[in-house]
Ligand SMILES: C=CC1=C(C)c2cc3[nH]c(cc4nc(cc5[nH]c(cc1n2)c(C)c5CCC(=O)O)C(CCC(=O)O)=C4C)c(C)c3C=C
Ligand SMILES: [Fe+2]
């Protein structure tokens with residue numbers, strides 16, 4: 396990321412200190428863009444995963460069970476057993492730059508900074524773990540940002556993700572005497588810029604495969620069915636993304652059958668269906684031999700795509716009789732995804 400001096404050199408005049416013709420104080424300060432994703436452990440070890448899961452799974456937006464009933468289960472069972480299992484999953488996908496989710500989000504911020512130049516200062520934060528949202532918000536304010544666009548990188552709104560970022564943002568602002576002005580990026584599940592990016596990126600990846608898939612499975616992160624019944628729009632947003640993307644892809648690849656599923660079930664309650672695992676097994680058993688999977692709800696590859704889909708999902712498909720499976724990359728910091736992110740962010744900054 397460029398230093399403050401470098402970016403300031405390209406900054407438009409309206410952002411410099413001084414007065415306009417009316418004599419009004421024009422010292423509006425810099426504009427900041429804070430990309431936020433879910434969060435990830437600091438290391439692929441059981442203690443680090445335990446710290447991360449304790450924060451994540453204590454969020455009432457994520458687990459909607461009254462604390463009095465949930466805390467004994469969380470501390471008595473889940474945090475005793477899950478960290479070791481999850482650490483094993485993380486270890487299989489860990490990179491020299493750390494957790495894939497953190498490494499990719501950092502790269503997205505750097506690429507976006509290059510694209511925005513002096514228009515805004517770009518940084519990134521995690522809702523759970525590090526770098527934390529309050530610390531990054533504070534750092535941006537200290538660096539002179541008086542207006543900050545907070546951009547949760549979730550295309551589909553979900554209480555557990557989008558609203559949780561907003562809760563944390565409110566908490567962070569609550570601790571500040573001098574607050575910056577805030578805008579937030581709305582969900583973009585049906586935004587043409589997002590559908591365009593997915594269409595281009597998925598077609599590019601499918602055309603580069605050394606086999607022709609019969610089915611493209613769009614796998615979204617799951618959520619308890621009850622949360623949808625209570626009015627969370629997430630399920631509807633996922634289905635709308637699928638519908639719009641399928642309509643586009645059908646024009647270019649009429650040979651490809653597109654299906655939608657939900658992955659990463661957690662706990663014993665009923666989650667959104669059909670489950671990705673069930674669909675992978677059912678497709679193979681029904682005779683599908685070649686299949687591609689994409690995860691359009693994840694803006695960055697993470698343990699859920701790289702381990703759950705690309706390792707365990709592959710095993711499920713192959714053990715049920717499937718022959719070829721490709722797990723396609725998320726938009727990450729690639730050209731199509733960055734073009735989209737720049738367009739979404741520029742739109743929000745346009746009034747600033
Ligand atoms: C993209 C949207 C996501 C929704 C909606 C979501 C809901 C949700 N998740 C859990 C439980 C877990 N999720 C975990 C990892 C994880 N989840 C998302 C995204 C959504 N979660 C991402 C991007 C990641 C990856 C993080 C990474 O470090 O790579 C995990 C941790 C991994 C594990 O132990 O399996 C849990 C647990 C619930 C309960 C939930 C409820 C609506
Ligand atoms: Fe999750």
Ligand SMILES: [Fe+2]
Nearest residue numbers: 659698699703
């Ligand atoms: Fe998972």
